[in-house]
Amino acid sequence: MTPITSLVTTFASFFGIYMILSVSLNLEYGYGGQPNFGKVAFFGIGAFVAGVMASRVLPLIAGVTVIDPLGPQGVEVRIAISSTRPIETIVTFVLALILATIVGGFFGYLLSYPALRIREEWFLAMVLLVSGEIVRIIVRSYPPIVGGYQGLAGVSNPFRWIGDATKASLAYAALILAIALGVYLLVDRSVNSPFGRLLKSVRDDPVASMSLGKNVQLVRAQVLVFGSGLAALAGALYAHYIGFITPDDFIPIRTFDIWVMMVLGGMGNNTGAVVGAAVMTIIDRATAMLAVECGTFSTLIEFNYVRYVLVGILMLMILMHRQKGLLPEEPVKTPAYEVMKN
Amino acid sequence: MHVTKSFESLRAVNGVSLEVKEGSLTGLIGPNGSGKSTLFNIVSGIEKADSGKIFFRGERIDGLSPHKIFGRGLVKSFQDSRLFVGMTVLDNVMIPAKNQLGEKLYNAPVRSTWTEQEIGLAKKAGKVLNSLTMKGLFKQSATEISGGQMKLLDVGRTLMGEPRMLLLDEPTAGVAPILAREIFQRILRMSKELGLTCFIIEHRLEILFEYADYIYVMHRGRILTEGNPSEILESDTVAEIYLGA
Numbered sequence: 261m262t263p264i265t266s267l268v269t270t271f272a273s274f275f276g277i278y279m280i281l282s283v284s285l286n287l288e289y290g291y292g293g294q295p296n297f298g299k300v301a302f303f304g305i306g307a308f309v310a311g312v313m314a315s316r317v318l319p320l321i322a323g324v325t326v327i328d329p330l331g332p333q334g335v336e337v338r339i340a341i342s343s344t345r346p347i348e349t350i351v352t353f354v355l356a357l358i359l360a361t362i363v364g365g366f367f368g369y370l371l372s373y374p375a376l377r378i379r380e381e382w383f384l385a386m387v388l389l390v391s392g393e394i395v396r397i398i399v400r401s402y403p404p405i406v407g408g409y410q411g412l413a414g415v416s417n418p419f420r421w422i423g424d425a426t427k428a429s430l431a432y433a434a435l436i437l438a439i440a441l442g443v444y445l446l447v448d449r450s451v452n453s454p455f456g457r458l459l460k461s462v463r464d465d466p467v468a469s470m471s472l473g474k475n476v477q478l479v480r481a482q483v484l485v486f487g488s489g490l491a492a493l494a495g496a497l498y499a500h501y502i503g504f505i506t507p508d509d510f511i512p513i514r515t516f517d518i519w520v521m522m523v524l525g526g527m528g529n530n531t532g533a534v535v536g537a538a539v540m541t542i543i544d545r546a547t548a549m550l551a552v553e554c555g556t557f558s559t560l561i562e563f564n565y566v567r568y569v570l571v572g573i574l575m576l577m578i579l580m581h582r583q584k585g586l587l588p589e590e591p592v593k594t595p596a597y598e599v600m601k602n
Numbered sequence: 603m604h605v606t607k608s609f610e611s612l613r614a615v616n617g618v619s620l621e622v623k624e625g626s627l628t629g630l631i632g633p634n635g636s637g638k639s640t641l642f643n644i645v646s647g648i649e650k651a652d653s654g655k656i657f658f659r660g661e662r663i664d665g666l667s668p669h670k671i672f673g674r675g676l677v678k679s680f681q682d683s684r685l686f687v688g689m690t691v692l693d694n695v696m697i698p699a700k701n702q703l704g705e706k707l708y709n710a711p712v713r714s715t716w717t718e719q720e721i722g723l724a725k726k727a728g729k730v731l732n733s734l735t736m737k738g739l740f741k742q743s744a745t746e747i748s749g750g751q752m753k754l755l756d757v758g759r760t761l762m763g764e765p766r767m768l769l770l771d772e773p774t775a776g777v778a779p780i781l782a783r784e785i786f787q788r789i790l791r792m793s794k795e796l797g798l799t800c801f802i803i804e805h806r807l808e809i810l811f812e813y814a815d816y817i818y819v820m821h822r823g824r825i826l827t828e829g830n831p832s833e834i835l836e837s838d839t840v841a842e843i844y845l846g847a
Binding site: 449451456458465473474482591592594595597599 | 669696728
């Protein structure tokens with residue numbers, strides 16, 4: 261793979277994944293006012309589901325017996341199947357995406373259930389923040405899920421069977437972008453509707469919303485199920501992109517990265533969430549690449565830390581000069597406005 | 603109804619029993635802290651009573667959640683006009699409409715399932731805004747209109763919920779006397795045209811007494827006295843609690 265191709269596929273893949281995460285958090289908080297500080301938990305759940313599917317279900321569908329799905333033999337079997345059997349690979353991949361979304365949505369409801377019964381939404385934020393760490397620690401400490409702290413290798417690119425690494429990477433990057441675009445359109449259509457208006461009413465004043473006939477608890481639960489399911493979908497895509505799942509990849513700082521994307525782009529504006537994801541992708545990938553390059557030449561600057569400094573400065577600038585983000589919130593677009601103009 | 607509600611050692615509503623006649627404009631007055639707003643919050647389901655029963659059109663509604671009480675036609679407005687600040691004037695009016703198909707998550711992305719209903723509701727919202735002389739402001743943010751317009755909008759939008767009874771908590775608080783009278787005239791007109799029952803907390807007694815059919819006086823969590831406006835005006839008890847005479 262040429263360096264340019266590698267750059268393009270890396271940027272495109274990360275951008276697509278970040279875009280789904282940013283748009284889903286914008287749905288939950290930007291529109292619905294539900295502070296999901298456990299976003300990484302659902303991202304991780306999606307990746308873990310993809311890991312379980314690749315290590316257990318893929319050999320099963322392919323009819324191959326695996327004695328140790330989490331060990332070296334399992335890795336060899338997974339890679340061999342993904343390299344030679346497209347139907348089984350794609351079926352497992354699609355099932356993984358669907359299951360990850362469902363499981364993510366289910367956990368979104370489960371983890372937020374007690375907190376949704378409290379009127380103060382910041383309890384929900386704390387519950388989800390703690391839940392994120394609990395999920396990671398459980399998966400890290402219990403090897404049968406995805407190998408515990410050692411992680412799980414061999415979660416292949418679903419186009420590995422093409423044979424050409426460049427074509428497979430490009431195809432997967434294109435698929436991630438297509439799914440991200442689909443998610444964007446789905447969320448954008450969902451919020452530019454009476455549902456979006458309902459979400460904003462719950463965000464602005466839940467008590468007033470309740471007294472005007474809205475089932476606030478149900479709306480909160482729905483938006484968290486929807487947003488968590490989408491985050492889990494991003495997690496499954498990420499697992500197949502990275503190829504190696506380790507619970508330590510899903511630490512709380514990732515949640516704050518997603519918050520930065522949303523705040524930076526503009527809360528309550530889906531296009532803003534996409535812009536925020538693009539900016540974060542550039543910072544994230546550029547510093548990661550510089551960290552590798554500079555590591556090679558043994559410079560004194562550790563670019564992995566420069567990333568945090570850059571993000572911090574950017575956030576300060578935004579909060580000082582553009583509190584509403586790069587693209588401010590817009591009214592919900594429904595046909596009602598056309599009727600009123602006439 | 604007959605209800606009691608305490609906050610720790612404070613008995614905010616203490617065995618209040620009252621009845622609001624259908625189609626009437628009934629006032630609830632009393633000094634600050636007498637439990638009027640708490641009583642309204644209990645009736646609308648925002649607060650739960652410690653004990654007691656509340657009936658609305660012959661059915662018990664105590665214990666129901668606020669959205670279910672709203673569904674039965676009992677709609678409350680707030681003392682401090684709680685408009686949705688991140689939304690436009692039009693969206694604030696559209697929100698209370700019942701059974702909106704597009705509010706269902708599974709319908710929301712499929713526009714064809716709710717567009718027709720939305721257009722119908724928008725026409726209705728246009729009439730409501732027209733009656734409030736605010737149609738031209740439909741695209742404005744709810745934060746960009748005057749305090750008086752906010753009050754009007756807060757009261758007016760309740761009509762979108764097809765109410766049978768309105769609980770209006772100080773509908774004229776913080777507005778100029780001329781506008782306060784206008785708000786009451788609109789309430790009276792709404793009440794007559796739509797056959798609404800209105801139960802109103804109000805501190806501007808001179809305006810309330812002009813329009814109300816019946817008045818309850820509340821003090822320290824209890825109903826102190828009741829009667830038609832002229833009876834209340836002549837009541838020594840009322841003068842005593844207000845003026846300390």
